[in-house]
Amino acid sequence: MFAQDNKGVSVEGQFFEYGDYFQKLSVGAAGKQMPDIMQMDMNNFKQFKKNNLLLDMQRYIDNKTIDVSAVDKKVVSQGKLDGGMYGFTNAINAPALMYNKSLLDKLGITLTNDMTLEQFKDVSRQVYQKSGYKTNFAYYEPTDLLAYQVRSKGKILLKDGKLGVKSPSELEPFFQMYADGLKEGWHIDPKVFAEIKISSVEQNPLLYGSDPSRRSWCAFMYSSQSVAAQAAAQNGDKLAMVPWPSDNVSKSEYLKPSQYWVVSKNCKNPDLAAKWINFYINSVKANKILLTDRGLPISGKVLDAIKTDLTQPDQDAVDFIQKVVTPHSTEVNPPFPVGTSEIDTKTLPSVEEELCYGKIGVKEAAERFFRQANETLSNAR
Incomplete structure (x- = not known):
């Protein structure tokens, strides 16, 4: 044209x-x-x-x-x-939790637009217990979800030269989700991700695979991916979206x-x-x-x-965008600082992998990410 x-x-x-x-x-x-x-x-x-x-x-x-x-x-x-x-x-667009509405309707589970992390964890348990479908808490993906959680406290995760949090303890709730999910059985085993292309919408566990133990009832995506996700959904499943969970969704959610x-x-x-x-x-x-x-x-x-x-x-x-996010969101973080790409593709994925394979615990995961991310941001200035 x-x-x-x-x-x-x-x-x-x-x-x-x-x-x-x-x-x-x-x-x-x-x-x-x-x-x-x-x-x-x-x-x-x-x-x-x-x-x-x-x-x-x-x-x-x-x-x-x-x-x-x-x-x-x-x-x-x-x-x-x-x-x-x-x-x-x-x-x-905006952060959007895509979920299998057909599955949740069948299970009698309804999601809200202001879901806390604990409520999200409870839904994940229910879905797993009732159907065998598991959860993918944005494993091996960029820092967007972690930054979203930090925004609930009014802070910016990645800033020029340093992290916007003062101690590793502020990051522990994020890493605790993986530890709890794997211990209780409701989070997908990390081995599943070795066999799929994580950056591909079509191979997201929400949309790909036949065994419920390798499938997720949800995916941490963006609203602009909803059409592609629905097109890739299996067996006529209807997808829907709500904001990502957070302890304060209105502070965390944004238009980007x-x-x-x-x-x-x-x-x-x-x-x-x-x-x-x-x-x-x-x-x-x-x-x-x-x-x-x-x-x-x-x-x-x-x-x-x-x-x-x-x-x-x-x-x-x-x-x-117009009815859920715009009335209940805050200004998007400024463009990410130099060093973000390394943190997204190397630092966070390697920490998550070590944690999910049981080589380190939650406290060490938070400390390692805190130390390595700060070093990367400091050296990138």
């Missing part, structure tokens, strides 16, 4: 799953072979900016090439770093950039890149195809224009 609207222009896209995508980008950055336009998440945004890989696009807002007049100013500001405009939010559009510092045609970003923000016909695949469109005019085209899973995502 973009090529049709801009004669003489061709677009060559490359598509990868989440883990492979950022590995490819890092290799490209090292070899100075970056794509002109990229999708960037909050975990990597600041790192790429610090490495002087991104182009400041403020002039394209100033000259109206990129029209943000129908976008909330708070959403626009999410792409600002160090006084420059380095990213454009391509959609809005699904991804950013960013432009390479070495882009040969930044004017055209700016047109591309504007196309994704403001083209109704483009968003009638995208719908909520990346989350809710950031333009209010576009969202109003596509509402009649939304499928039921799409509409569920809109309702979740």
Whole structure:
């Protein structure tokens, strides 16, 4: 569509799953072979900016090439770093606990929008005892869920140069969930995750497998993943979503950039890149195809224009954002500091693995994460 609207222009896209995508980008950055336009998440945004890989696009807002007049100013500001405009939010989403509603309805279990960790643990026990289905507490995934728990205390987990918590004891409730779940039998055995691709929605234990002992009744996802998750659900199972559990959901929950559009510092045609970003923000016909695949469109005019085209899973995502999250949430954390990627892909997964295989206890897990994450953040400044 973009090529049709801009004669003489061709677009060559490359598509990868989440883990492979950022590995490819890092290799490209090292070899100075970056794509002109990229999708960037909050975990990597600041790192790429610090490495002087991104182009400041403020002039394209100033000259109206990129029209943000129908976008909330708070959403626009999410792409600002160090006084420059380095990213454009391509959609809005929110943390969402996807769950097998068909299964829970059959078991007579109802979830609320303000579930505490203890209530979540109790539901996990009930589901396991009644059906054999287990729970996946975001095992081997980034720090998003841990950061969510810390937000319930009004703190930011990852900050420039250090963690936003003062002691390892503040992290113990998170790691205790794994210890309790494995001891009581309701958490999936870590060996299951060695046989699946964790970054793939289709291979998430909520959606993949036949043996209940290898399946999860829930998954810690984002609202923008609801359509893909529902499409991958087995046997006609109906999925639904509530906020992630927390001891204070209203403090923990937030609206976040699904991804950013960013432009390479070495882009040969930044004017055209700016047109591309504007196309994704403001083209109704483009968003009638995208719908909520990346989350809710950031333009209010576009969202109003596509509402009649939304499928039921799409509409569920809109309702979740507008009726559940927006009235009961706080401002999203600032873009993650440099060092986040290492903490997400190495530090937390290795600590969880040691804990879940019984090599360390909860106290040591919290202490190890606290020490290693602080070292990484300090060295990355």
